[in-house]
Amino acid sequence: MSVTAITMIGVMSRWEPNARGRLAQAALALYGERGYEKVTVAEIAARAGLTERTFFRHYADKREVLFDGSTRLQQTLTEAVAAAPAGRPPIELVGAAIAALGALFEADERREFARQRQAIVDKNPDLQERELVKLSRLGDALTDALHDHDVPVPAASLAAQVGIAVFRVTFVRWLDDPASRPFPELVRAAFEELAAMTHP
Amino acid sequence: MSVTAITMIGVMSRWEPNARGRLAQAALALYGERGYEKVTVAEIAARAGLTERTFFRHYADKREVLFDGSTRLQQTLTEAVAAAPAGRPPIELVGAAIAALGALFEADERREFARQRQAIVDKNPDLQERELVKLSRLGDALTDALHDHDVPVPAASLAAQVGIAVFRVTFVRWLDDPASRPFPELVRAAFEELAAMTHP
DNA sequence: ACCAGCTATGTCAGTCACTGTCATCAGGCT
DNA sequence: AGCCTGATGACAGTGACTGACATAGCTGGT
Secondary structure: OOOOHHHHHOOOOOOOOOHHHHHHHHHHHHHHHHOHHHOOHHHHHHHOOOOHHHHHHHOOOOOHHHOOOHHHHHHHHHHHHHHOOOOOOHHHHHHHHHHHHHHHHOOHHHHHHHHHHHHHHOOOHHHHHHHHHHHHHHHHHHHHHHHHOOOOHHHHHHHHHHHHHHHHHHHHHHHHOOOOOOHHHHHHHHHHHHHHHHOO | OOOOHHHHHOOOOOOOOOHHHHHHHHHHHHHHHHOHHHOOHHHHHHHOOOOHHHHHHHOOOOOHHHOOOHHHHHHHHHHHHHHOOOOOOHHHHHHHHHHHHHHHHOOHHHHHHHHHHHHHHHOOHHHHHHHHHHHHHHHHHHHHHHHHOOOOHHHHHHHHHHHHHHHHHHHHHHHHOOOOOOHHHHHHHHHHHHHHHHOO
């Protein structure tokens, strides 16, 4: 049993596997301990048992290591829109897509990871800058997905923008929720609030 | 007549005056000629007759030199909201505030400057990143201004987001407009489109 | 007129993010 | 065994940005 499940299942890599994951873990730990600015890339690489050069082969820059998940977020979002039945109102498509992100947030470790990550990002303007970009790209992807699903462009971009706004709010609530309610439930509640707000 | 009007009117500064403006002008020219990435800060400073260190005393970083106007934008926006009569619907306040930005875009040189600047920003992801941040902060400021003007928070943030979206669209149209219509006129037209879109 | 302080600038050394290039090493394939 | 490939290491270099200190010209008071 000295061989891990991953080693048995996955494609065997040479050297120590999962260099990318080790780098991300090391970065999160160090950023959390000393703050983003006071950590050098060389230190992250050293903690992961690698060199600085290798860090930059896995991540485009020092910030990107905290935003790795955004591609999976985008992918889940567009798949959910594509899988939805045709002819539904745009806001409903968006609601379903955002709720579908809950699948990525199920495990408790995920929430703990997200919490640490968010605490770091909230303390640094450069990281907030990058987060804005990621959310903007997420909105663009959502707009495209809606458009591919026969939603006319103006309605699509508006619905997508609203959807991203709801996501931001809901994500923070989910991180802070003392009752640990599941993410899709909070999404549903947020969209109901929104409906009540616009239909007095 | 060898003494310029500025020299006669303004407060005489030591050395050559307006170092900040010269840096901005040099940066715009060089970024335009060779692209943002292929220009060094030292080169910008040299063209302005200054040193690299002085550049960083005037601008926080290499990008910021292109985003100097955003503080005046923000100021104009909040003043316009504060000056509006109370009790009007939020979207109307926002429309008036965005239209008020036209005062900053009157002179033809302004349009030419904005055009050059936008061409540069559109070619570089780092600059686009910064632009997103500036627009986001503009939205925050607009939200605050609306809130101070007795608009409840949810309506304020929604109206502000919509306002920023309209601003982005209108600004591009204004830059490209072959008829050179004034900015506030285009803003009005955009808000009418929006109204028609939401009231079929 | 002199001195003191203030402010914008210059100078210099240093850190660190990021890149290009070449060497190396382990495993798979023939 | 020999070759190829993909991930890594080693190393040098560029350029953004910072901290510390020096200097020059103005400004105010005496």
